[in-house]
Amino acid sequence: MKTPKRIQPLIEEGLVDEVMRQLMSGKEATxxxxxxxxxxxCAKVYKEASQRSFRQAASYQEGRKVKNSRQARAMEKGTNYGRKMQEEAWQNAEVDALYRLAAAGVRVPKPYICFEGVLLMDLVTDESGNAAPRLNDVELSExxxxxxxxxxxxxxxxxxCAGVIHGDLSEFNILVDGDGPVIIDLPQAIDAASNTEAAVLLERDVNNLASYFSQYAPQLKHTQYGKEIWLLYTAGLLSPDSQLTGRVAADKRPANVAASNEAGTRPRAAHRAGR
Structure with a gap:
């Protein structure tokens, strides 16, 4: 097929020899x-910000650090240069996440390079060597x-455990190869330790999984793996070998009304004492 304009620089640099076909076009890339x-x-060509239906929401940007102070100031001011830097940061977030997660043993495509807004990575294939289908396109038994x-x-x-939350995990960004699910599409990945929305995004990711798979296995519908995982993480007890139940015990401790009332009267008492 004709070489897309955005991939031409990779051809010229000898990183790509031939574009064989288009695999898919999504909300953020082709x-x-x-x-x-x-x-x-496969070569993931990121769409321009004006063409993406997925916006760079503040909840995903929070906690991402830019080492260059000039770039950071330009991004804050929204200058043309700043918007360009923001696009690069958005694209590099996926590359960084893929390297980080691959090293942690997470099933993601192996990345090679992100060059001129094009991410070059492994093609995930099924048992026959064809491009692996999305989870959404696979019929499953219970x-x-x-x-x-x-x-x-x-x-x-x-x-x-590697400090990363996908942030947009669903049946549409999971592929199924011969060994099972492979997670893709990570430009919105967040750092769990520096993002105040981390707990919400993690729980949403896990609830998306439960909601999808419950159509085949109804017993998954009301599981609470997201809450359970986050509680273990915040307690410093989460490990790759953590045994999960999918249930979180309700806090049945009685409210300490006396302590609450006492705390509520302290400001007034202090105010009277200060008169």
Missing amino acids: VYVVRCGEEIR QQALNYHAQLVRQVVLML
Whole structure:
């Protein structure tokens, strides 16, 4: 096929030899199957900010650090240069997350380079060597659903142990290869320790999984893996080997009304004492 304009710089640099076909087009990027020497990989071409339906919400940007102070100031002011830097930071977030997660044993595509707004990475394939389908396009038995759900909850745990939360996890950004689910699409990934929305985003990710798989395995519908994982994480008890139940015990301790009333009267007493 004709080489897309955005991939041409990779051809010129010898990073890509041939664009074979378009694989998919999503809300933030278009993905192509490419040949790099003897290897078949994929090239993710990020769309311009004005063309994306997925906006860079403040909840995803929070906690992301820019080392260059000039770039940080330009991004805050919203200058043309600042918007360009913001785009680079958005794209690099996925590359950084992929390297970080791959090192932690999370099932993600292996990244190679992000060059001129194009991310070059492994092509995830099925047992026949064809491009792996999205989870949303796979029909599952109850046992397969339970198995895939368990695998993905474990992947979420591994991600959080590495300090990363996907932030937009659903059946649409999970592929299924011969060994099970592979997590993709991470430009909105957040740092769990520096983002105040971390707990909300983690729980939403895990609830999305439960909601999807419960159509095949109804017993998953009311599980609470997200809350359980976050409680273990904040208590410093989460590890890749943590045994999860999917249940969180309700806090049945009686409210300390006397202490609450006492605390509520202290400001008034102090005010009277200060007169």
